[in-house]
Amino acid sequence: MEPNEKLSPDNQSSKHFLSLHISHKGNQKAFHLKKEHTLAICVAACVFIGGSAVTLGSYFHTKNELLASQQELMEAERTNRKLEQTSEVLQDEHTEYTQNIDSLQEKAAELEQKINELEDVKNSLNDQLNHISANDNASAEIYNAVASCFVEAKPAAANFTPIVTTSFNKVTSLGVQLDRIDSRINQTGLSFSVVATDVTETLSAYSNIPSGLPVNGMLSSLFNPNGLSSISDGRVHYGVDISTRSRILPIVATAAGTVIEADYHCAYGNYVLIDHGSGFVTRYAHNTENLVSPGDVVKKGDVIATTGATGQSTGIHCHYEVILNGVFQDPMDYQ
The missing domain is CATH 1.20.120 (Four Helix Bundle (Hemerythrin (Met), subunit A))
Structure with missing residues (x-):
């Protein structure tokens, strides 16, 4: 072939890697791609397809991670609500326990x-x-x-x-x-x-210590061993007189002891003398009747006589004396 000889269409297409003929309304058009162009298109297509695949893979992976994160968040919210409820219950129990412990x-x-x-x-x-x-x-x-x-x-x-x-x-x-x-x-x-x-x-x-009075009544004369005019009628008086307002009432021992005398005296009338030991002696005088005898053992509260007006007396009463080691004591100090 000569250098200046023109190639026929068939010869021209043989120099192209890919030829595409399109017929439209009786006209034909041909598109020719050289080998390097085809290779570039294939590379571009591969890059596009590979990129698309990577992009889709990343999308679905990210979507799955997002769904997992949402599920974890929902689970965390449920757990938080349960913890809040438990905290309220524990707070109520703590308040109740505190009240119970105080009680x-x-x-x-x-x-x-x-x-x-x-x-x-x-x-x-x-x-x-x-x-x-x-x-x-x-x-x-x-x-x-x-x-x-x-x-x-x-x-x-x-x-x-x-x-x-x-x-x-x-x-x-x-x-x-x-x-x-x-x-x-x-x-x-x-x-x-x-x-x-x-x-x-x-x-x-x-008890062997006298206490109380031997009869219920009104004090008509107080203890006055020195005969002070400011006490009662001013006469010497070694005990107290308890008036029973003309009623004969029982007289009781003011302490436990042993009766050492139960006799009659011109001044005291019928009287009872009790030895309580430890130096204590008590006397109950002007009685209508003595109900105990010498040697009798009595307890506190035992009836020993009845009130009266025997001896030198102007009315029914009980003359009561407390003697400690031979010294007269104020009976009111032993109440």
Whole structure:
């Protein structure tokens, strides 16, 4: 072929890698792509397709992560709501426990006060028992009476279940136990009070120290050993006169002791003299009738005579004297 020879269309298309012929309305058009152009288009297509695939993969991966994050957020919100509800319940329980604990502390203080009161009564009884003379003939009887009182009033052994406080949910159980203990202490305290009264009365009955007056009535003459004009009618008087307003009433011993005289005297009339030991002697005079005899042992409160107006007397009354180691005492000092 000569250099200047023109190529035919068929020869021209043979130099192109890809030729595309398009016919439109009888006209034909041809598009020719060289090899390098085709390669560039293929590379571009591969890049586009690869980029699209990577983009779609990233999109779906991001979408899945977003959904997972939303689910985690919803779960966290549910957990937070549960925690808030639990916190409210715990706060209510804390308030209730605080109130219960305050109530238990008050109850414990009340129980402690009751126990202290019982201890005081016990100590008082012990003191009274210790004051009884070991040589007193009535001591054995007193101790037997006291012992029998305690035996009769001894409460049954308490059968409490063990208290275990391992957590706050035991507060209610502790309150129930304290209520039971409080009830038991109340019952024991009542029995103890009865025993204490019996013991006190028993000790008082055997006490050798005069106390109180031998008869109920009105004081008509006071103690006046020096005859002071400012006291009663100003005459010397070694005791007190107790008027019973013309009624004959029983006269009782003001302390335990032994009758040493029960006789008649021109001044005292019918009288009773009791030796209480420890230097104490009491006299009861102007009696209508003496109801005891020398040698009789009496307790405090025993009836020994009746009021009267025998001897030098202007009305029915009881003349009462207290003598300590031979010295007259004011009976009003022994009330």
